[in-house]
Amino acid sequence: MLKIGEFSRLAFVPVKTLRYYDDIGLLKPVHVDQWTGYRYYSVEQLPRLNRILALKGLGLSLEQIGQLLDDDLPAEQIRGMLRLKRSEIQQRLREEQARLDYVEARLLLIEQEGKMSDYEVVLKPVASIRAAAMRGTSQDMEHIPEMLGRLFGELIGYVQQNGGRFTETPPAGITIYHNMECEPLELEVALGVTNGLQGNDRVTVYELPAIPQAATTVHRGAFSGLPAANHAVFQWIEANGYTIVGPSREVNLYYEPNADPSRYVTEIQVPVAKR
Numbered sequence: 001m002l003k004i005g006e007f008s009r010l011a012f013v014p015v016k017t018l019r020y021y022d023d024i025g026l027l028k029p030v031h032v033d034q035w036t037g038y039r040y041y042s043v044e045q046l047p048r049l050n051r052i053l054a055l056k057g058l059g060l061s062l063e064q065i066g067q068l069l070d071d072d073l074p075a076e077q078i079r080g081m082l083r084l085k086r087s088e089i090q091q092r093l094r095e096e097q098a099r100l101d102y103v104e105a106r107l108l109l110i111e112q113e114g115k116m117s118d119y120e121v122v123l124k125p126v127a128s129i130r131a132a133a134m135r136g137t138s139q140d141m142e143h144i145p146e147m148l149g150r151l152f153g154e155l156i157g158y159v160q161q162n163g164g165r166f167t168e169t170p171p172a173g174i175t176i177y178h179n180m181e182c183e184p185l186e187l188e189v190a191l192g193v194t195n196g197l198q199g200n201d202r203v204t205v206y207e208l209p210a211i212p213q214a215a216t217t218v219h220r221g222a223f224s225g226l227p228a229a230n231h232a233v234f235q236w237i238e239a240n241g242y243t244i245v246g247p248s249r250e251v252n253l254y255y256e257p258n259a260d261p262s263r264y265v266t267e268i269q270v271p272v273a274k275r
Contacts, residue, residue, distance in 0.1 A: 001031060007041035011049055026052060026066055059085050105239035119217040119232035126211035126249075126269055129167070131174065132159055132197055133190035133204050139183055145223065148175060151189045158203050159193060167192030173252040174208070211249075214269040215242065218253075222261035226250065226268070233268050246271035 008015045021027040029039035055065045134155050138147045152173050171191045179186035199205040215237050219229035254265040
């Protein structure tokens with residue numbers, strides 16, 4: 001028989017590990033001295049210990065290993081356990097590959113710009129919201145702010161005059177960019193509403209659909225800075241292997257007409273899917 005230290009050196013397994021395997025019943029010593037408590041092992045236990053180490057190397061838990069060693073499981077159940085472990089490892093590999101791709105994309109952006117971006121882009125779902133909305137067109141980019149101001153003013157007035165209630169006070173305006181590739185440019189403005197407001201030929205009341213996955217960033221400051229924030233999102237989408245799958249949105253998280261524009265907070269939301 002071998003003392004625990006001798007068996008540890010022979011198997012290249014720490015004494016602490018052998019004691020733990022004894023405590024959980026995975027590898028019991030052949031003898032424990034009743035007076036000293038010393039544990040003694042046999043070289044004949046090496047195959048079982050090697051089996052434990054091999055199965056642990058496959059990523060199986062000690063509980064699973066105990067079942068495999070002691071319960072004489074049928075081959076099909078063993079295959080099932082290993083297939084499940086294979087799926088778990090493959091999922092971790094996919095997650096780590098996605099993380100590596102994100103790191104590579106961040107490095108590329110830093111190399112291109114020579115600094116960290118002012119905007120952090122985060123992937124997240126966007127919930128649906130019941131909204132009152134209006135559409136409008138603008139002949140060019142220059143006239144968009146004027147058009148948005150007019151549409152939002154008309155929409156707020158309509159909701160208030162027809163007994164509607166906003167989901168937030170002040171109402172958080174949502175701008176949806178439907179067509180920005182050719183003129184006239186087509187946009188939609190929306191406000192969250194909570195009750196049975198009815199629409200008309202100008203105002204549509206409907207469930208603004210959820211976005212399963214959106215690339216988002218937050219812009220703090222005047223609306224004149226939004227093009228830079230949008231550029232950062234689109235650059236991130238391209239660098240990280242995503243494609244745009246729907247109209248982008250700008251959500252006014254904080255806006256009051258008489259407030260200092262430097263305090264405005266706007267979130268950009270772009271629906272995306274992995275290429």
